[in-house]
Amino acid sequence: MQVVILAAVLIVGGYAIGTTLFAERGSGFLKPGERPPEFSLANMEGGVTSLSDYAGKPVVINFWGTFCEPCVKEMPEFERQYKKWQDKDLTILAINLSEDTLTVKNFLNRFNLSYPILRDEARKTERNFALRQYPTTFFVKADGTLMEAVVGGMTEEDIDKRIVRLLQL
Amino acid sequence: MLVPENTKCECGHHNSVGTVLCEYCGKPLHQDLQKSDEPLEMRYDGVARRSQKSNPSYIDRVWNFFSSVKIAIYLIVITFLTAMLGTIYPQESSFINNFDPSTYYRETYGTMGHLYYVLGLSHTYESWWFIGLLVMIGTSLVICSLDRVLPLYRALNKQQIRKHHQFLLRQKAVYKGTLNQDAAEWVSQYGDALKKKGYRIHREESGTALLAEKNRFSRWGPYINHIGLILFLLAIVARAIPGWQMDAYITIPDGDTVQIKDTNYYVKNEKFNVEFYADDELPEQLQGKARAKKYLTEAVMYKCVSDCGNPLKEPVLEEVKRHDIIVNSPLSHDGIKLFQFDFNLNPRLNAVNPVLEDKTTGEIYGPFYLPMKDAELHYELGPFTLDLYANYMEFALGSDGKPTTLSRDPNAPAFVFTVKGPGLHPDGEPYIYFPMQKDKVRFAQDTINRDLAERIEIRVDGMENVDFSEATTVLNVRVDRAVPYLWVGAVFSMLGLIMGSYWQHRRIWLRVDGAEVVLGAHTNKNWFGMRSDVAFGLKKTGIEVDPKSLDNGGKNA
Numbered sequence: 001m002q003v004v005i006l007a008a009v010l011i012v013g014g015y016a017i018g019t020t021l022f023a024e025r026g027s028g029f030l031k032p033g034e035r036p037p038e039f040s041l042a043n044m045e046g047g048v049t050s051l052s053d054y055a056g057k058p059v060v061i062n063f064w065g066t067f068c069e070p071c072v073k074e075m076p077e078f079e080r081q082y083k084k085w086q087d088k089d090l091t092i093l094a095i096n097l098s099e100d101t102l103t104v105k106n107f108l109n110r111f112n113l114s115y116p117i118l119r120d121e122a123r124k125t126e127r128n129f130a131l132r133q134y135p136t137t138f139f140v141k142a143d144g145t146l147m148e149a150v151v152g153g154m155t156e157e158d159i160d161k162r163i164v165r166l167l168q169l
Numbered sequence: 170m171l172v173p174e175n176t177k178c179e180c181g182h183h184n185s186v187g188t189v190l191c192e193y194c195g196k197p198l199h200q201d202l203q204k205s206d207e208p209l210e211m212r213y214d215g216v217a218r219r220s221q222k223s224n225p226s227y228i229d230r231v232w233n234f235f236s237s238v239k240i241a242i243y244l245i246v247i248t249f250l251t252a253m254l255g256t257i258y259p260q261e262s263s264f265i266n267n268f269d270p271s272t273y274y275r276e277t278y279g280t281m282g283h284l285y286y287v288l289g290l291s292h293t294y295e296s297w298w299f300i301g302l303l304v305m306i307g308t309s310l311v312i313c314s315l316d317r318v319l320p321l322y323r324a325l326n327k328q329q330i331r332k333h334h335q336f337l338l339r340q341k342a343v344y345k346g347t348l349n350q351d352a353a354e355w356v357s358q359y360g361d362a363l364k365k366k367g368y369r370i371h372r373e374e375s376g377t378a379l380l381a382e383k384n385r386f387s388r389w390g391p392y393i394n395h396i397g398l399i400l401f402l403l404a405i406v407a408r409a410i411p412g413w414q415m416d417a418y419i420t421i422p423d424g425d426t427v428q429i430k431d432t433n434y435y436v437k438n439e440k441f442n443v444e445f446y447a448d449d450e451l452p453e454q455l456q457g458k459a460r461a462k463k464y465l466t467e468a469v470m471y472k473c474v475s476d477c478g479n480p481l482k483e484p485v486l487e488e489v490k491r492h493d494i495i496v497n498s499p500l501s502h503d504g505i506k507l508f509q510f511d512f513n514l515n516p517r518l519n520a521v522n523p524v525l526e527d528k529t530t531g532e533i534y535g536p537f538y539l540p541m542k543d544a545e546l547h548y549e550l551g552p553f554t555l556d557l558y559a560n561y562m563e564f565a566l567g568s569d570g571k572p573t574t575l576s577r578d579p580n581a582p583a584f585v586f587t588v589k590g591p592g593l594h595p596d597g598e599p600y601i602y603f604p605m606q607k608d609k610v611r612f613a614q615d616t617i618n619r620d621l622a623e624r625i626e627i628r629v630d631g632m633e634n635v636d637f638s639e640a641t642t643v644l645n646v647r648v649d650r651a652v653p654y655l656w657v658g659a660v661f662s663m664l665g666l667i668m669g670s671y672w673q674h675r676r677i678w679l680r681v682d683g684a685e686v687v688l689g690a691h692t693n694k695n696w697f698g699m700r701s702d703v704a705f706g707l708k709k710t711g712i713e714v715d716p717k718s719l720d721n722g723g724k725n726a
Contacts, residue, residue, distance in 0.1 A: 002232050005311060012406060013304035019409040020297045029269060042480040067563065067574045099562075099577050100543045106559050121480060122427065132269070 029130045032146050036061065036138055037128040041095065041118040044108065049118055054091050058166045061138040063120075063131055065097035066107045070153030071135040075111055077156040081163055082115040088167050092116070097134060098123045139166050180333070190215025193329050195336030195678075208723035209339045211691050214324045219316045235305075235312040244309055248302045255293030258285050262292065262416070300406070307402040314395045325385060330371050331378035332678045332689070340678075340689030342700050343721040346712060352377045352681040355710055362709035363677065366702050378680040381706075387693075390669025397662025404654035415648040418510060422517050423638035426471065426486070429646055433477055434505060435486055439467040441512055441640040464509050466494040466642040470502050494644065504650050511643035518579045521604045522634035525550045526626045529592065536634055539604070541579040553590035553625070556597065560584050564603070564612060581608045588625060602627045604635075675699055677706075696720075 030036055040050040051059070062078060064071035075094070082092050092115040096104050101119075108117060120126055129138070137154065139147040139162050147166055150158070176184045182193035190197055190209065197203050197215075209215070220229065220236040234240060258278055261270050270291055274282035289296050337343065348355055353376030360370040360379055368381035408414040412431070421427045421438035428435050444463040448456045471486035478484075492500035499506040524535035534550035541562070548555040559572070564583035567573035572583070582604055587597035598621050603609040615622040629635060673695050679688040692699040700716040707714055 001315075002228055005315070006228065006231060009304070009308045009311070012403070013301070013308065016300050016304055016406040016409055017297050020295055020300050040478070040480055046481070048480055065577060067576045069567070069573075097577060100560070102544070102546065102557065102560050103562075103574070119480070124428070124430075127430075 029132070030138065030146050030149055032148060034146055035144055036140055036146060037125075039095075039118075039120075039125045039128070041120060041125060043119070044104075044117050049093065049116055051093070054093075055144060056142055057089050057091055058142045059140045060090070060092045060163070060166070061140060062092065062094045063097060063126060063129070063134060063136050064094055065099055065134055066103055067099075068097075068134040072107075074135055074137075074153055074159075075113060077154075077159055078115065079111070079113050080156065081159050084160075085163055085167065090163060090167065093118055095120050095125060097126060139163075141166060185217045185221075187217030187221030188215065189217075190336065191333070192216060192324060194331070194333040195329070196333035197335060197339075203335065206339065208341045208721055209336065211340075213317055213321050216320045216324045219320055220312075232312060232316075235309045236316040238313060241306070241309040241313055244302060244306050248299075248306060251293065251299060251302065254290050255299075258282060258291065260291060260293065262295070303402060303405065307399060307406075310395050310399050310402075314392050318389075318392045321388065325388065328371075328380060328382075330373045330380045330678070331680050334680075334687055337678055337680065337687045337689035339721075340691050341696060341721050341723045342690040342703055342719045344686070344688040344703060344707065344714065344719055346686050348681060348684045348686055352684070355686075356679070356681060358710045359679070359706050362706040363702070366705060368675070368677070368702075377682070379678070381677040383675050384672040385674050387668050387672035388674050390665045390667070390672075392665070393668060394662050394665025397658045397660065397665055399658075400661060401655055401658030404651040404658060407654065408649070408651050413648070413650045415505075415646060417646045418643055419646060420641055420643050421466075422641040424519060424636075425638070428473075428484075429505065432505065433473045434489075434502070435471040435473060435484070436500075436507060436644065437469045437471065438642050439469060441466050441642040443512060443514070443640065464496060464512055464642075466509055466644065468492055468494050468500050468507060468644070470500060470505075470507075499647075504648055506647045508645040508647065509642070510645040512640055513643075514640045517638045517641070518582065518604065518635070519638055520636040521629050522636075523602070523604070523627050523629045525553055525555070526628065527551075527553070527591075528624055528626060536630075539584065541582050541604075544584070548586075551590075553588060554597075555600075556587040556589075558585055558587055564608065581605065581611075583608065583612070586627075588621065590625075592624065593621075600625070600627065604629065673698070675702060677703060690719075 036051065038051050040048050043049045051061075060078075062071075062074070064075065066072065078092055078094065082090065094113075094115060095118045098120045104117070104119065129136070133151050135153060137150045137159075139149070141147045148162060150162070176186060176188060176198065178184060178191035178194060178196055178198060180191060180194040180196065182191055184192050184198060188198055189202070190211075192215075195215070197209065202209075218236065220233045225233060258274065261268075264270075264273075270286055274286040274291060276282075278285065285291055293299055338345070356372065356376055356379050360372060360381065363381040364370055366383070368383045371380040371382070373379070415431070417430055419427050419429065419436065421436060423438055423440055426435050426437040442463070442465040443461055446460045446462045450462075451458075451460060468491070469488055470490040470492075472489045473484040474487045475485045476482040490500060490502045492498075494500050494507055494509045496509050499508045501507075518541055520538060520540040522536035522538055524533050525537075526533050532551065534553060537548050537550060537555075538545075544557055544560065546557045548557075561572060561574040561581075561583045562577050563575040563580040565573055565575045565581075572585075575581075584602045584604075586600045586602065588600045589595070589597040599618075600621050601614060601617050603612060603614050608614075673692045675690070675692040675698075677688065677690040679686060681687075688703065690699050690703050697716075700719045703719055704714050704716040
């Protein structure tokens with residue numbers, strides 16, 4: 001009976017302590033080494049794109065809006081980086097900050113962007129990522145954990161440096 | 170610790186290791202205890218605890234660690250002290266939005282605050298070591314109880330009636346005297362007297378020894394209390410199960426429907442109402458200030474029945490509950506409670522129903538429905554067609570001189586249509602429309618539209634054609650599926666406390682050898698009552714004693 005009780009204690013206690021250790025701090029901003037929350041969002045081709053579609057590949061997740069000037073400035077830079085590193089299996093997912101279809105389409109007509117543009121809806125994904133400012137970019141390693149999160153606009157050099165690190169990791 | 174040299178009692182009974190008083194006759198087993206004449210320690214009736222073994226294995230050692238009441242007390246004290254640390258600064262979980270703990274504590278409370286955060290005390294109650302302490306207390310509760318209750322149960326279940334003289338004379342209530350009548354008859358009379366006091370009487374076959382006992386059930390009180398505490402702790406631990414606990418906030422403008430995160434439920438705020446106190450209802454120092462008298466959210470809860478979580482389709486919702494939420498009257502459904510938490514009264518434009526006027530003929534077409542977000546792209550109004558080709562939520566001119574939007578909220582909305590119709594260019598002419606009068610003036614709508622402004626006008630006639638949210642409500646979403654189990658635990662715990670507190674286990678042993686009566690009595694508290702019971706029985710059989718004279722010393726409150 002001792003063994004049964006001690007085993008039960010180990011299971012219940014282990015579960016309780018384990019969940020605190022591996023708990024995703026729901027409200028907190030993603031820290032390096034943590035896994036970004038999964039999302040499934042509409043893309044511009046009428047399909048659905050999920051983060052898990054890119055499991056095992058390095059992914060850059062960029063949140064942007066047409067109302068955010070530094071975001072807009074970054075878009076062509078990301079495009080050039082995307083082209084540059086495409087053969088290295090780099091993915092860039094640009095998530096729009098819950099704007100309406102016409103706004104996003106008009107914006108995209110001005111730029112010739114080839115990387116996937118995703119549509120957040122009612123700010124759900126941005127809330128899951130605990131976003132506070134725009135733009136915010138998450139560099140996710142091939143193993144699915146965060147390498148770095150950058151809040152604010154970046155120069156092309158900033159982006160390039162990080163992608164080089166991301167691909168080497 | 171007393172180590173027994175021999176576990177066999179002189180009465181011939183073999184006791185297990187760790188036994189203090191012989192399980193059969195009650196005689197102290199240890200030499201030094203036999204020599205003393207102090208009242209006996211009657212805890213657990215002197216039986217060995219389960220964990221007292223001569224050759225403990227590794228598992229026994231773990232068991233023994235947790236079976237110690239001393240360890241249990243240390244654990245409880247450590248838990249209390251560390252729980253106190255969690256109250257120095259606000260916990261992370263008490264903040265709602267846009268809260269970055271890594272900077273908040275340093276900025277608000279300085280270096281001490283930063284230290285507090287770095288040490289992880291800003292989430293004390295969710296930390297692994299705090300939960301670990303609770304788990305250890307739970308383990309200790311289970312093991313301490315089992316270790317004692319099982320031997321105690323066995324000891325009380327097979328009690329020997331005739332006890333050793335040393336056992337009887339070293340109780341805290343003792344009587345010794347000589348009889349001048351038949352022993353068996355006197356014992357029987359004494360037993361009958363105690364029966365009236367609610368005792369259960371066990372007499373030896375010879376009729377010259379007796380055990381009277383009442384309220385044994387009160388001995389199980391502490392263990393039932395412990396079962397309650399264990400249930401309580403398990404319920405707390407169970408909160409870690411996904412979906413068992415939630416404490417979130419949702420912000421819903423009038424008319425909007427918002428999903429409750431991680432659930433299949435949606436909430437609509439049909440209308441938020443706020444009433445303020447009039448000045449004559451307020452004390453002087455508060456007059457002239459807006460003091461809310463009543464917040465009320467007309468809320469409807471929906472369940473998603475299909476296309477849930479499909480980003481390409483609108484979810485299909487089914488109404489499940491409707492409730493006017495006011496403070497302390499939440500909407501409650503399926504364990505989810507929505508409490509009124511906050512509000513703001515910033516209006517938000519949702520849609521307009523403008524008309525198109527042909528200024529050359531004075532003819533009016535429309536109205537047509539124009540929501541601020543995801544509006545239709547094509548409108549046909551009499552001979553005119555409108556094609557929406559751009560919209561801006563907060564219109565402005567960007568650094569490149571081109572129109573842009575400063576935000577995604579409809580603070581200064583603008584719509585650009587291509588208008589086709591009689592007298593207009595066959596490819597259409599652009600027309601910019603500002604639904605808000607202030608923007609129309611500020612951005613000079615008519616100047617931008619130039620000639621077209623002379624030909625047509627898009628405008629809203631009357632406030633009834635404007636749809637806006639007057640207010641936004643903030644609701645607190647709470648789920649705590651552990652609560653019913655906490656209640657069950659609390660009821661068990663209370664039941665155990667009552668059992669152990671308001672009843673006392675009383676026992677009276679007596680034996681007559683020749684004409685000599687020796688009587689000992691034991692209880693766990695209220696010795697005054699114990700002694701009066703003994704004296705009551707003696708009086709009924711013709712022996713007058715002062716209850717106080719039965720006191721044999723020792724601590725016997």
